[in-house]
Amino acid sequence: MSKSKSNKCQRMTLQRRIIQEILHNTTSHPTAENIYLEARKKLPYISLGTVYRNLKVLLQDNKIQELNYGKGVSHFDGNYFPHYHFVCQACGRVYDIDITMQQGLLESAKAAAMGEITSHRLEFYGICNACLMEKQSQAN
Amino acid sequence: MSKSKSNKCQRMTLQRRIIQEILHNTTSHPTAENIYLEARKKLPYISLGTVYRNLKVLLQDNKIQELNYGKGVSHFDGNYFPHYHFVCQACGRVYDIDITMQQGLLESAKAAAMGEITSHRLEFYGICNACLMEKQSQAN
DNA sequence: TTACTTGCAAAAGCTTTGCCTTACT
DNA sequence: AGTAAGGCAAAGCTTTTGCAAGTAA
Numbered sequence: 001m002s003k004s005k006s007n008k009c010q011r012m013t014l015q016r017r018i019i020q021e022i023l024h025n026t027t028s029h030p031t032a033e034n035i036y037l038e039a040r041k042k043l044p045y046i047s048l049g050t051v052y053r054n055l056k057v058l059l060q061d062n063k064i065q066e067l068n069y070g071k072g073v074s075h076f077d078g079n080y081f082p083h084y085h086f087v088c089q090a091c092g093r094v095y096d097i098d099i100t101m102q103q104g105l106l107e108s109a110k111a112a113a114m115g116e117i118t119s120h121r122l123e124f125y126g127i128c129n130a131c132l133m134e135k136q137s138q139a140n
Numbered sequence: 141m142s143k144s145k146s147n148k149c150q151r152m153t154l155q156r157r158i159i160q161e162i163l164h165n166t167t168s169h170p171t172a173e174n175i176y177l178e179a180r181k182k183l184p185y186i187s188l189g190t191v192y193r194n195l196k197v198l199l200q201d202n203k204i205q206e207l208n209y210g211k212g213v214s215h216f217d218g219n220y221f222p223h224y225h226f227v228c229q230a231c232g233r234v235y236d237i238d239i240t241m242q243q244g245l246l247e248s249a250k251a252a253a254m255g256e257i258t259s260h261r262l263e264f265y266g267i268c269n270a271c272l273m274e275k276q277s278q279a280n
Numbered sequence: 281t282t283a284c285t286t287g288c289a290a291a292a293g294c295t296t297t298g299c300c301t302t303a304c305t
Numbered sequence: 306a307g308t309a310a311g312g313c314a315a316a317g318c319t320t321t322t323g324c325a326a327g328t329a330a
Binding site: 068084086088089095097098099101102104105108109112113114115116117118119120121122123124125126127128129130131132 | 208209224226228229235237238239241242244245248249252253254255256257258259260261262263264265266267268269270271272
């Protein structure tokens with residue numbers, strides 16, 4: 001019997017390990033491009049295609065999460081545990097937000113849905129403190 | 141004084157009116173392509189670029205909402221009133237879901253956020269009844 | 281040794297944009 | 306009449322993919 005449930009990740013290459021490390025050592029929700037640039041510091045010849053391919057494998061293994069806002073780039077989150085986000089509409093940064101959804105809301109969603117719910121996603125949008133401060137200092 | 145707040149929409153062309161009508165007469169959350177195909181039934185020479193340009197204008201005027209799931213196409217929603225959605229992961233259809241977020245959750249989000257929240261988005265994912273039934277009938 | 285992975289580059293898919301023409305107001 | 310908007314097609318961007326070579330196991 002296999003020790004893993006849905007492991008698509010069959011060989012641990014240097015590239016894969018580094019991408020995984022980058023994601024698990026940050027809470028900044030980087031894009032594929034961000035990860036690529038970071039990885040190149042250690043592996044100058046890594047290619048963007050490899051980054052995308054590995055992100056896909058890590059997603060299938062549920063080791064990371066993909067977050068997309070607007071139709072632009074996807075962000076990736078090394079924290080695979082369900083949690084919610086706050087997206088700054090000025091700078092695009094994505095912050096974790098530490099709240100839990102009430103069971104009641106989930107229950108009423110399940111009752112109201114036109115089918116079976118398996119997961120959900122909750123995001124908040126606004127302006128982050130860093131951008132608010134910047135705006136304030138510009139006003140002076 | 142102008143009668144509108146943020147009107148980017150300055151001329152009501154036939155194209156614009158038809159796109160608006162299509163969106164307001166459906167709850168099916170069509171993609172730009174869907175809208176284009178539908179509009180062509182009435183305006184055979186309308187172009188996809190025009191559809192995108194008008195959707196952008198309608199978005200800026202807050203007359204419609206844009207919904208994107210995964211990194212594929214965007215869906216558009218003629219209902220600009222805040223509400224939530226249920227997305228079928230089998231067929232991609234998007235359903236409205238009739239629930240309200242508890243004020244308490246919004247409050248705790250505002251308290252926990254790294255900035256000022258202006259809006260939020262809540263989606264549920266799963267398999268819709270239509271797809272569940274199809275799967276069931278295939279099993280027979 | 282096998283076949284999963286990589287690099288590179290081309291292709292794909294959705295959306296935007298430039299340019300010139302059309303037509304709303 | 307003036308200029309926003311349309312049509313067409315090319316360009317732009319992010320992501321995917323084909324292929325030959327490399328490499329983990």
